[in-house]
Amino acid sequence: MSERLDAYLAHRGYGTRSESRNLIRSGRVRLGGRVCRDPGRHVDGPVQVNGQVVEDGPDSATLLVHKPLGLACSHDPAEAPLLEELYPENLRHLGIEPAGRLDRATTGLLICTTDGALIHRLTNPRRHIVKRYRIRYIGTLSARAIERVAKGLALVDDDRPALPAVLELPSAGLATLHLREGRHHQVRRMIQELGGEVVELHRDRIGSLNLPADLPAGAVRDLTDADRKQLVEEPADMAEAWAALDHDRGQLTE
Numbered sequence: 001m002s003e004r005l006d007a008y009l010a011h012r013g014y015g016t017r018s019e020s021r022n023l024i025r026s027g028r029v030r031l032g033g034r035v036c037r038d039p040g041r042h043v044d045g046p047v048q049v050n051g052q053v054v055e056d057g058p059d060s061a062t063l064l065v066h067k068p069l070g071l072a073c074s075h076d077p078a079e080a081p082l083l084e085e086l087y088p089e090n091l092r093h094l095g096i097e098p099a100g101r102l103d104r105a106t107t108g109l110l111i112c113t114t115d116g117a118l119i120h121r122l123t124n125p126r127r128h129i130v131k132r133y134r135i136r137y138i139g140t141l142s143a144r145a146i147e148r149v150a151k152g153l154a155l156v157d158d159d160r161p162a163l164p165a166v167l168e169l170p171s172a173g174l175a176t177l178h179l180r181e182g183r184h185h186q187v188r189r190m191i192q193e194l195g196g197e198v199v200e201l202h203r204d205r206i207g208s209l210n211l212p213a214d215l216p217a218g219a220v221r222d223l224t225d226a227d228r229k230q231l232v233e234e235p236a237d238m239a240e241a242w243a244a245l246d247h248d249r250g251q252l253t254e
């Protein structure tokens, strides 16, 4: 469905909706070569303002976002500040959605896109796209934390255990969790189940795509073709860990 003329102009830098309505009513806008004074007309041909052709602009977008602390992955203004405030203004009307949400207090790599198939690919647990979370926690994790996570951790308030996952405990208070699914507050709930409390949470990899080191918190850039390929690749450094886990799991269910 094409956009209304007032929205079309507002999204292409001709002021706010009400400013673009005034522009249209003033008779300086042509649609399909004819003056159009109706802001509600749907755009079905070339648009000109003061005789200049308005460039059509992108109709889709896929962004790589470094989510900073404090933004909500929501469209509800009551939850502001919102992640969408980071999107370039000329793309905000496109209906970009994050591929899975990060909590307000979580930072890191997020893919935001108009491509529903990509969102499905990245978020469907059956596609096995692994996300890596770096965690700082307080408390003491259960002695068998790594095995419990590998078997599929039972979660309070959830009738299904988490899918088997890989937990690494490099030193006291630090953990890395590799997950193939993304349930609500999953990392925080898993760490809580294991006896700890998350105090910092950062996602730094999806598939084998790392959060670019030169992309500061709050910055956004287009996803390149190379990034897109990496997103759906299994990271080589984890192949052995997943193979062992899937093997054990296969034996358990045989």
Ligand code: URA
Pocket: 101, 102, 103, 104, 106, 184, 185, 186, 187, 188, 189, 201
């Ligand atoms: N797990 C969480 O608990 N929070 C996030 O933001 C992402 C994964």
